[in-house]
Each structure stands twice: as structure tokens, then as C-alpha cells.
Amino acid sequence: MMRLHDHITSGNGYKVRLLLTLLGLPFTRVEYDIDRGATRTPGFLRLNPNGRIPVLEFEDGRVLAESNAILCYLAEGTRFLPADRFERALVLQWLFFEQYSHEPNIATLRYWITHKLMNDERRAQVEGKRRWGYAALEVMERHLAEHRYFVGERYSIADIALYAYTHVAGEGEFDLARFAAVRRWLERVAAEPGHIPITQA
Amino acid sequence: MMRLHDHITSGNGYKVRLLLTLLGLPFTRVEYDIDRGATRTPGFLRLNPNGRIPVLEFEDGRVLAESNAILCYLAEGTRFLPADRFERALVLQWLFFEQYSHEPNIATLRYWITHKLMNDERRAQVEGKRRWGYAALEVMERHLAEHRYFVGERYSIADIALYAYTHVAGEGEFDLARFAAVRRWLERVAAEPGHIPITQA
Numbered sequence: 001m002m003r004l005h006d007h008i009t010s011g012n013g014y015k016v017r018l019l020l021t022l023l024g025l026p027f028t029r030v031e032y033d034i035d036r037g038a039t040r041t042p043g044f045l046r047l048n049p050n051g052r053i054p055v056l057e058f059e060d061g062r063v064l065a066e067s068n069a070i071l072c073y074l075a076e077g078t079r080f081l082p083a084d085r086f087e088r089a090l091v092l093q094w095l096f097f098e099q100y101s102h103e104p105n106i107a108t109l110r111y112w113i114t115h116k117l118m119n120d121e122r123r124a125q126v127e128g129k130r131r132w133g134y135a136a137l138e139v140m141e142r143h144l145a146e147h148r149y150f151v152g153e154r155y156s157i158a159d160i161a162l163y164a165y166t167h168v169a170g171e172g173e174f175d176l177a178r179f180a181a182v183r184r185w186l187e188r189v190a191a192e193p194g195h196i197p198i199t200q201a
Numbered sequence: 202m203m204r205l206h207d208h209i210t211s212g213n214g215y216k217v218r219l220l221l222t223l224l225g226l227p228f229t230r231v232e233y234d235i236d237r238g239a240t241r242t243p244g245f246l247r248l249n250p251n252g253r254i255p256v257l258e259f260e261d262g263r264v265l266a267e268s269n270a271i272l273c274y275l276a277e278g279t280r281f282l283p284a285d286r287f288e289r290a291l292v293l294q295w296l297f298f299e300q301y302s303h304e305p306n307i308a309t310l311r312y313w314i315t316h317k318l319m320n321d322e323r324r325a326q327v328e329g330k331r332r333w334g335y336a337a338l339e340v341m342e343r344h345l346a347e348h349r350y351f352v353g354e355r356y357s358i359a360d361i362a363l364y365a366y367t368h369v370a371g372e373g374e375f376d377l378a379r380f381a382a383v384r385r386w387l388e389r390v391a392a393e394p395g396h397i398p399i400t401q402a
Contacts, residue, residue: 049340050302069293076286085277092270099301101251124325139250
């Protein structure tokens with residue numbers, strides 16, 4: 001059985017848990033205390049030299065890191081990744097947008113706030129991350145004002161990746177009130193058959 | 202003919218220029234003055250609502266943003282992207298590593314320094330970006346100490362993406378002296394047939 005090296009409140013971990021569940025693929029979880037360096041031990045660094053969860057470990061011992069790479073691997077040949085070459089590229093475009101323009105701002109502020117990790121170095125970055133986080137939400141709002149899902153008007157891993165930290169953006173003190181299209185899309189994703197919450201192990 | 206919306210010193214633009222050249226695909230470039238907001242105009246935001254180059258525009262008007270998504274699109278079915286499903290996932294793993302753990306540190310410091318954009322907000326982030334940039338180089342060094350290329354012992358878009366900002370890391374005041382395996386890999390990539398420098402339009 002596949003093993004997911006994970007942390008339960010991680011949106012990056014949740015992306016993988018959600019897709020594995022939607023695909024009906026059985027897996028076990030290994031939980032790490034990320035605040036206490038559990039992903040920086042020599043043992044963990046052998047799994048992922050970059051020292052981050054999630055990591056998906058296959059039964060034969062192969063490992064794959066980076067949540068959005070794991071999503072692409074698992075989704076291949078399923079309804080969660082389009083067959084069309086250009087649509088697949090658009091899915092990747094949104095996955096890279098998520099990791100570059102969205103997660104480092106929206107997820108990071110949530111992490112610092114909910115895990116009580118604020119210090120001077122981090123406090124100096126809050127205003128910038130707030131500004132760029134809202135800019136990412138504006139990009140999503142503009143797209144979702146004209147589309148039901150991010151690519152091809154169908155639920156795909158682009159939606160899964162962006163849902164993970166958007167639906168808990170409030171925990172990072174982002175106010176979604178003015179993002180009406182984003183809020184309707186969040187409801188649409190949560191209503192997809194087989195959906196599970198971020199807290200479900 | 203394809204049009205690449207670009208900025209000549211951008212490593213993200215260079216990735217696409219390099220692959221297009223290696224593939225022998227003709228293209229024209231549209232140059233933007235990124236320091237003066239040329240990618241934040243209403244016209245550019247219609248191309249890419251996220252306001253960033255590079256953007257690849259196809260002859261039929263379709264557009265694709267995010268450098269690494271463009272690499273994946275162009276490399277599909279070529280020798281620059283493995284056919285094996287797991288190897289392709291590993292390529293993506295390194296592409297996401299590049300955009301999350303490498304580029305925001307190494308490329309961003311280079312950009313602030315070479316474009317003379319340092320201010321108080323940015324100065325407060327230099328130490329953190331320096332630390333995380335070196336951490337990314339350590340991850341690369343560890344991998345390249347045992348491998349000639351990032352995936353499958355063959356030159357792929359994982360190498361192209363990571364080469365783009367690593368080979369000019371010195372411009373961001375990163376010292377590669379202790380990264381011997383990284384330096385040997387940089388030479389290997391630069392010796393690939395058809396290689397072009399970052400300054401070649």
C-alpha cells in the first residue's frame with residue numbers, strides 16, 4: 001500500500017489525500033511534527049532531501065515529493081487531468097501559479113498564524129505576503145467570474161491544488177468577502193462527490 | 202509563428218528561449234521593460250492576468266503562461282521529457298522545486314541586485330533568501346554528486362529549468378565554490394549541442 005508522509009493541517013498534504021480518496025486508492029499516513037524539525041532528520045532527508053512533506057512512497061520504495069507533481073502523477077489517465085495537450089498545459093500553468101504566486105503568501109501566513117510562529121523576520125514579510133496573496137485571489141476571481149472550474153469547465157487537479165489553501169485562507173486572516181466568484185467555486189468543489197475535509201486523515 | 206513575451210535578462214524567459222532553440226522551433230520575441238510596469242498594463246493583463254513574463258502566444262492566439270508549464274508543453278513527445286510515467290513525475294518534482302525553493306531565493310536576489318531594486322522591505326528579506334537559496338543549492342549538490350543530470354541520467358527540461366538561474370547565481374552574490382557537483386553539471390549543460398547563452402535573443 002502507498003504511504004503518504006504528511007502533516008494533517010498541511011494544505012499540500014490535503015491535496016494528495018483528497019485526490020487519493022477521489023480515486024479510491026488506499027493509503028496509509030505517516031504524520032510528522034513539522035514545527036519540531038521532524039522533516040529535517042537524516043531519516044527524512046533520505047526520503048526527501050528538500051525536507052518537506054508531502055512525500056508519496058510507493059510499495060516498491062520509490063518516492064515522489066512536491067504536492068503538485070504527486071497530483072500530476074496520480075491524475076494521469078483519470079478524469080482529473082485533461083487528455084488534450086493544451087488543456088494539460090493550462091492545468092500545469094495553474095499548478096505553477098499556485099506554488100509561486102498563491103501558496104508562499106496565503107499558505108505561509110496561515111502557517112505562521114495558526115502555528116504561532118511569528119517572529120521579527122517573519123513579521124517584516126507579512127505586509128508583502130498579504131498584498132501578493134490578495135493579488136493571487138484577484139487573478140483567481142477574474143478567471144472564475146467567467147469559468148466554473150480552472151480548466152476546460154471541469155473539476156481537475158488545478159482546482160484541487162488551488163482549493164487546498166484558498167478554502168482555509170481565513171485562517172491566515174484573508175477576507176474572501178469581495179471574491180464572490182471564488183466563494184461560489186469553493187462551494188462547487190466542496191460539493192463534488194467524494195469530497196473530504198482537510199482535517200480527515 | 203509563435204511569439205514569446207519576454208524580458209532578455211529573465212531566467213524564466215531564457216528557459217523557454219533555450220528549449221525553443223534546441224527544438225529548432227522558430228519564434229519572435231516581444232521585449233517588456235519589467236521594471237517600469239510593462240507587464241501590468243491592461244493589454245498585458247489580458248495576455249496573462251498574473252502580470253508576468255514569459256508568456257508563449259501561439260499563432261491561433263492561444264496563450265500559455267508560467268515558464269515551467271511552457272517547458273512541459275513544448276517538450277512533450279521530445280527527448281527533453283522522458284516517456285516513462287514515473288520519470289516524468291520526477292521531472293515535475295524538480296520543476297516545482299525550482300519554482301518554490303530555488304527561484305524565489307536565487308533569482309529574486311539576482312533581480313533586486315542587478316536591477317538595483319533594493320529597498321527596506323526587500324533588504325529585510327535578503328538574509329532569509331540567502332539562507333534558503335543556499336539550502337536549494339545543497340539539495341542540488343547532494344543529487345548531482347550521484348547523478349549526471351536531474352532525471353534518468355539524461356538532459357531534460359528539469360536541467361533546463363534549474364540551469365537558468367543557477368548559472369547566473371553569482372550575479373545574485375551566491376558563491377558556487379563549494380558546490381563542485383553543481384559546477385560540473387553547469388559545464389555539462391553548457392556543452393550540450395545547440396546551447397545558447399541567456400543573453401541571446
